[in-house]
Amino acid sequence: MSEFSVVGKRLPKVNVWGHLTGTARYADDIQLPRMLYGRLLRSPHAHARIKRIDASRALAHDGVVAVCTGADMPERMGIMPSTQDEYALAVDKVRYIGDPVAAVAAVDEDTAYDALSLIDVEYEPLEPILTIEEALTREDVRIHEDSGRPANVFKDVHLEFGDVEGGFQTAHKVYDNWYFFEGTTHAPMETHSAVASYDGDGKLTLWTSTQVPHYLHRELEKVLGIPRSRIRVIATPNGGGFGGKSDPFSHEFAACLLSMRTKRPVKFTLDREEVFYAHRGRHPVLMHLRTGVSADGDITAVHFQSYLDGGAYASYGIATTYYTGALMTVTYKLPAYKFDGVRVYTNKPACGPKRGHGTTQPRFAFECQLDQIAEDLGLDPIAYRERILQPANSRTVNGLRITSMGLGQCLEEVKRSTRFPEKHGQLPRGKGIGVAGSAYISGAGLPIYWNEMPHSGASVKVDRGGGVTVYCGTSEIGQGSDNVLAVVAAEQLGVLTEDVHVVSGDTSLAPVDLGSYSSRVTFMAGNAVRQAAGRLRTLVVEAAAAKLGVPADRIALAQRRVYDLADPAKGMTFAEAAVLAESKNGTLVSVGSYKPPKDISGDYKGSGVGPTAAYSYQAAVAEVSVDLETGIVTVERITEAHDCGRALNPPAVEGQIEGAAYMGYGEAIAEEQVFRGGLHKKPSLLEYKLPTSMDTPEMKAIIVETIDPEGPFGAKEAGEGPLNPVIPAIANAVYDAIGVRFDETPITPAKVLDALQKNRSRVGPEGLSSQRDPKAAMRRLHATTDAREKKKVMS
């Protein structure tokens, strides 16, 4: 029998009924008396100066109640305090097609829609910057004039660890490849929606489908100019987020301001096309990966360069840039590592965090290159990886602390399950099998704004009937975070998850949690709830022990009973014990909090991105068949093993593995957020080729448990990591099937067919296009960066 009564059990999620039947109350379901409907006017230009905005015709239109523009909210904002370059609505300039310029509130949606065409905006079009190369080189066109960096560079970072030059010198062979990962978007089922209501007493409430109610709370204060104490943000259940609802958005500010102006509730719900413009999705990244290996395959040095196409604004871009480099070191032994990352601005919707945030693209490059190395060494790609694993309880060359590490077990599991060694390299032409490993963080080691406070806080209340309420600022985005918190509280207090009520995502009711991003909730909020519930557990145990006349360490809690371990018949119900505890101690409310430990990173500028209290690990095997005549790649099966520390709820972990694998599958095979002259080429679910249930492969999810020493009951993340290995596994399987290396995504039938017809052995980028001598541009960039760094040191 397991030591747990709730943890590890295959129980239904606490909010499953609402999610399955559609009765969950999403933001767009909210209807308030006298509510107005808002809509955003968006820029039809990729890059233009706003000369004049005249909303008088719209205001005069029957049914229009209020209009606002950028001038009404001139405060800069953005998710990362150090790189705020956005406005609630565009001020002076628009920077991509779809950039919000003005907002209307009207009595109904049709009127709001009609009124948009009555807002007169005069633009002075500017030349748009649309590619990484242009962004690096065009000094004459600046998307953000005051960025303080050359051309359209948003950020460039340079890190070096160990003896890189020496590593390459001693290498038996140096692999030198370019890769390109195409941009993709999250496409959550629920489009973004928000309802704001400003009351007569000067208090503002915003219901919104956000992953980050706390960060949004801060930005609302800043932009709206009213104290945070008068603002309440309620994160409604998100109908999917995947990172796409982690920024403060125009419609949220507009809803608030228009409600403040009209003293009526205002609702904004984006249409599907607008979600493609709001974006904040996966960055397109051009990558240059050089890896030195010894004669028997040990890695001697890695130099990785990434060029990120960031789109028009910062978003999380500074973190994304670092993330493309940071986690390269945590899977396999790297004695020396150099990383150069550059993120540029372009006139396209801003990129940001999407499931796997910044680590997905380099992982694709690395795992594809390892496949090639293993092939040259004549080694099975799983055996090769197993040979070079980074050990558990170690430090990486870039200073990251590793504790539990289950990549080896994951590889073993997928090997056994698929009988990989019997198939790889031995299937008939057109059939292939491929493998890849990866890792992810269980929550970012640092918050996005500098502070010493907990990352996650929770309070737990036990009522007189034995009911338990958990209050935590986390945002339920469908990933099951409410359920995780319920499981932790129930296990601690010996009740069932159905006895637990979770109040999440409400900045007024719940203690701060930083939000549902970076796969941090299970680990951090789980630990906070564990601590809070643990404190009440102690009180309940003491009260019951006194009553039963046995020592406290003989008291157990399970199945709503508090009993004597030595004589389980001797005991009482949890409710009775709770009454005893409350009689003795007063009201049963406790708090708990969590903050990652300090010693988990190195000490250098840029060391803040990458550390986490625990890394999750995963390995995936893809089996594909390629139609040699039409180029159609069918992924027959994905087998993925994931080290989640401990599965608090196994079906929820399996669900995350499956969902992540399917998302990765879509990115590998079809999805692309692409543009034609600045205009999104496929801003609809018909043309953006999200896989349907008819396409998704057969899937086997395997849970690997390493019982992390610091996770709640040993748990680590399961939300993002499982996406990462799927894409390179598919690319490697395609290689196994047809002998063509896909060093770029997506692997579409058209590309496969083209490669087969032209007898290509590789499809991928050749490097930065040499048209305008980007090497010179990069030299210039590095020269100015060096100069700036030097200046900083001097001053």
Added chain:
Amino acid sequence: MLRLPRFRMEIPRSADEAARVLRELGAGTQDPGVSGMPGMKVLMVAGGTDVYPNMKRRQLAPEVLVSLRRALSRDVRADGPASGATIGAGATLSSVSAHPVVRSRYAALAMAAGLVSTPQLRNMGTIGGNVCLDTRCNWYDESGFWRTAEGFCMKTHPSVVCRVATSSPRCLAVASADTVPALLALGATVTVRSAQGERTVDLGELYREDGIRYLTIRRDEIVTEVALPPAEGWRSTYLKLRDRGSFDFPIVGLAAAVRMDGARVADARVALTAVASRPILVDAAAKALRGSRLDDAAIEAAAEAAFKAARPMDNTSGTIAQRKRTVSVFATRALRELRDN
């Protein structure tokens, strides 16, 4: 959600009444080549699965919609194998694809109807609407906002260029209905009714190589029925290239039908969709097959003919090379399938 523009709805109770209403509203004088698609003020609607999304995107902005829901038959009628079949234009794609006679005698049609989009759309979409489906183009099937940003094109604004090929004198939007190549391969005719009376048109005559004036019938002519000749001796099949296993329009659609006389091909038809502005009956392919034993050489010749007939442009998903190549692969596969089964 995108909103529908405001419009009025007429719901006539019979085909006659519908014809009268359309005449009274002057639907027959409309010419999208002159007014652009949004300039058409009176439109018929059957299942609405094409019309309503296009209205939401403001590709269409009719003042009046004439609903055909009550005016059209939804029946599939077929007697013995020696006679043909007639399908009321109001029959849904689901009912067509599930109909036992269609499945057994007109396999290509059952398959094509069953491959349209999703179950939900097949439950609403009609065969009449599929036959009259608007042509498609990824510069046109976009929202009003998107097209404003782009600057529009000939199909909505006749004075503007075609974005796909700026020197093209005509719109290159793509014929995209799945059932049409199947119906062409099966030798279908359609009955067309207007206030002036009724006539029968070979399905092939219904279309024109012009993305705007893609139908040869007037906008007050109602397709009331699709008729199929006797299927005795014929075998048929349909292959569709789309990006995903559901939801997507064809980017290549190929139907093939053969009638064997002993070991020889007595008659054959190969038809294509999604590779030009009109569906194409590939006569050269039929010629290559007739009299042959459906041997590999004949199939190859037919595939080559289909390849030549396909003229895809870069205005759908996929690439031109991929789609052209797939036409010949599909032709080969379809004909081999008909030979071997």
